[in-house]
Amino acid sequence: MTIFNSSLKEKEIYRNDFNEIFQETSALTWRLFIQLIRRPSTLFAGILQPLIWLFLFAALFSNAPVDFLPGGTSYGEFLGAGLIVFTAFSGALNAGLPVMFDREFGFLNRLLVAPLNSRSSIVISSVIYITSISLLQSFAIMATSAFLGYGWPSFLGFILIVMTLLLLVFSITALSLGLAFVLPGHIELIAIIFVANLPVLFASTALAPISFMPSWLGWIASVNPLTFAIEPIRLAYSDSFDLGTVLINAPYGDVNGYVCLAILFILAIGLFYLVVPLLNRKLA
Amino acid sequence: MLFIQLKDLFKSYGAIKALDGLNLNVPKGTLYGLLGPNGAGKSTALRIICTLLEPDTGEVKVAGRDALIYQKETRRGLGYVAQEVAIDKILTGRELLQLQADLYHLSKTYKNQRIEELIQRLEMKSWIDRRCGSFSGGMKRRLDLAAGLLHKPELLILDEPTVGLDIESRSVIWGLLKELRDEETTILLSSHYLEEVDELADEMAIIDNGKVIAEGKPDDLKRDLGGDRVTLRVREFSDEYEAESVRNILIEVPGVTNVVVNKKQGYSLNLVVRSQNVISELSHYLSKANFEVFALAHSRPSLDDVYLQATGKTLMDAELELAGTRDFKLEKKKSMR
Numbered sequence: 001m002t003i004f005n006s007s008l009k010e011k012e013i014y015r016n017d018f019n020e021i022f023q024e025t026s027a028l029t030w031r032l033f034i035q036l037i038r039r040p041s042t043l044f045a046g047i048l049q050p051l052i053w054l055f056l057f058a059a060l061f062s063n064a065p066v067d068f069l070p071g072g073t074s075y076g077e078f079l080g081a082g083l084i085v086f087t088a089f090s091g092a093l094n095a096g097l098p099v100m101f102d103r104e105f106g107f108l109n110r111l112l113v114a115p116l117n118s119r120s121s122i123v124i125s126s127v128i129y130i131t132s133i134s135l136l137q138s139f140a141i142m143a144t145s146a147f148l149g150y151g152w153p154s155f156l157g158f159i160l161i162v163m164t165l166l167l168l169v170f171s172i173t174a175l176s177l178g179l180a181f182v183l184p185g186h187i188e189l190i191a192i193i194f195v196a197n198l199p200v201l202f203a204s205t206a207l208a209p210i211s212f213m214p215s216w217l218g219w220i221a222s223v224n225p226l227t228f229a230i231e232p233i234r235l236a237y238s239d240s241f242d243l244g245t246v247l248i249n250a251p252y253g254d255v256n257g258y259v260c261l262a263i264l265f266i267l268a269i270g271l272f273y274l275v276v277p278l279l280n281r282k283l284a
Numbered sequence: 285m286l287f288i289q290l291k292d293l294f295k296s297y298g299a300i301k302a303l304d305g306l307n308l309n310v311p312k313g314t315l316y317g318l319l320g321p322n323g324a325g326k327s328t329a330l331r332i333i334c335t336l337l338e339p340d341t342g343e344v345k346v347a348g349r350d351a352l353i354y355q356k357e358t359r360r361g362l363g364y365v366a367q368e369v370a371i372d373k374i375l376t377g378r379e380l381l382q383l384q385a386d387l388y389h390l391s392k393t394y395k396n397q398r399i400e401e402l403i404q405r406l407e408m409k410s411w412i413d414r415r416c417g418s419f420s421g422g423m424k425r426r427l428d429l430a431a432g433l434l435h436k437p438e439l440l441i442l443d444e445p446t447v448g449l450d451i452e453s454r455s456v457i458w459g460l461l462k463e464l465r466d467e468e469t470t471i472l473l474s475s476h477y478l479e480e481v482d483e484l485a486d487e488m489a490i491i492d493n494g495k496v497i498a499e500g501k502p503d504d505l506k507r508d509l510g511g512d513r514v515t516l517r518v519r520e521f522s523d524e525y526e527a528e529s530v531r532n533i534l535i536e537v538p539g540v541t542n543v544v545v546n547k548k549q550g551y552s553l554n555l556v557v558r559s560q561n562v563i564s565e566l567s568h569y570l571s572k573a574n575f576e577v578f579a580l581a582h583s584r585p586s587l588d589d590v591y592l593q594a595t596g597k598t599l600m601d602a603e604l605e606l607a608g609t610r611d612f613k614l615e616k617k618k619s620m621r
Binding site: 019020023024026027028030031034035038039105106107109110111112113114115116117 | 334335336356357359360362364366368370371372374375379382383384386387388389415431
């Protein structure tokens with residue numbers, strides 16, 4: 001098979017751009033899923049941790065007064081949305097780890113020396129994988145939450161949840177992949193994940209509404225991307241499904257569901273635009 | 285026809301010069317050996333040819349094309365077997381080959397046929413369906429070689445292909461490389477094993493401190509040394525002054541064509557002699573100057589002698605020297621994408 005100096009072969013190859021990108025992306029994605037199937041502990045841990053939170057936190061506040069939360073919802077119902085988002089967020093935050101290990105162990109070089117039609121396949125496969133896993137984990141939390149009697153969204157509510165999670169996962173995955181190419185090693189990446197994970201959760205409306213917080217924390221929570229994902233999901237669980245409803249009484253003003261989704265959309269696009277040049281440079 | 289042309293390549297990692305004006309010409313269809321100690325710049329040169337690294341300055345042509353511009357085209361035609369085998373230990377050997385085949389866009393039928401062919405050729409049948417994490421170094425290297433050959437590249441680049449391998453794996457790899465050479469695949473192989481380059485290479489270059497210091501056919505390089513090699517000592521550890529005095533005596537002996545003082549080995553003297561008869565004359569000349577032969581070893585010229593002739597030190601000494609001065613971890617980190 002002669003490849004060098006073969007313009008005919010090249011023409012044939014360029015005609016099949018889509019097929020090649022599909023072949024390389026699906027092979028790289030399949031590799032990640034094989035890893036998951038043979039080493040499922042991270043998947044289970046990702047589901048187990050928020051479930052423990054759900055059991056323990058819901059139990060912690062089970063005897064709270066009925067009007068403890070706005071609208072008289074139980075704490076379990078309130079917490080469900082926060083944990084769904086937290087699960088997706090944690091999963092996406094870890095997206096950079098497999099890439100980082102590939103960098104460190106030299107497997108990335110195997111990919112980079114191959115004539116990939118587009119090196120974006122490496123990133124796209126990670127995004128597909130992490131999105132699937134994060135959604136799977138979030139659905140497991142939703143199912144458990146329903147089993148515990150905290151409700152199940154309507155069909156439209158379900159679509160809203162999927163959309164919201166996709167926007168959040170895309171944003172955080174882009175950020176994590178960017179970090180995986182900027183940081184010198186997995187220790188630094190894990191350190192950032194550890195440091196970011198819980199504070200971002202606490203400084204959002206996952207565990208308590210803004211009205212419970214001191215004003216400085218209220219400010220932080222009302223600009224926290226997690227809050228913009230949590231509140232639409234909370235709305236998806238409510239009986240009155242209207243995206244025009246004010247979801248966040250932020251110190252800077254009221255924010256409705258449309259604005260929350262728009263902010264998540266802008267965040268996803270913005271982070272991808274920020275990270276793509278970096279990835280292009282690293283993968284060039 | 286030249287298949288690889290490197291011209292005035294410079295590459296630094298911070299203050300460390302990995303390549304210092306490297307020039308190299310590899311003819312098509314040859315097995316070309318790069319010999320040099322660890323840290324001489326071999327891996328950096330190979331990584332540049334594979335498009336994994338960019339030089340600071342210099343030209344790289346592969347198959348007549350500028351490899352720094354036509355990177356994808358260059359990648360399509362080459363197979364690369366890296367020094368550190370990067371294998372996903374969760375996958376089985378077969379799954380890794382399938383992944384590799386998909387990265388090279390092989391059709392399903394051709395992929396399976398080629399994988400079976402390489403499993404047979406590299407004797408991997410009994411373990412290919414096991415997870416890579418359980419493989420020995422030799423198995424990993426064979427698998428890596430198979431991965432590099434899946435798409436039948438016209439150019440195969442191997443970075444230290446048999447370092448640390450068991451005899452069986454080495455023999456399988458050498459066998460395959462000889463077959464590929466006979467099929468006129470261009471092979472560029474780096475090694476710090478003299479016997480590997482001697483056994484396999486049609487042509488070779490010796491790299492030292494980031495540049496080529498000698499090149500040609502191994503037999504020609506050895507022949508150019510002009511005769512047999514003699515290593516001589518007048519005491520177990522001489523000093524520089526004594527060694528130089530002895531050198532001045534020996535260089536006058538008829539039939540001695542070259543004398544090098546080997547500082548790294550206790551100021552021993554490495555001589556080139558035209559015939560064995562000259563050896564008996566050496567002690568005669570030395571005794572006239574009140575020196576005695578403490579030790580004397582005689583051998584046919586080897587590639588190590590070629591290296592010694594060019595650098596004034598043996599390959600092993602050069603490795604020890606470089607091991608002490610270079611931070612390979614830092615270099616690896618700096619070259620990490």
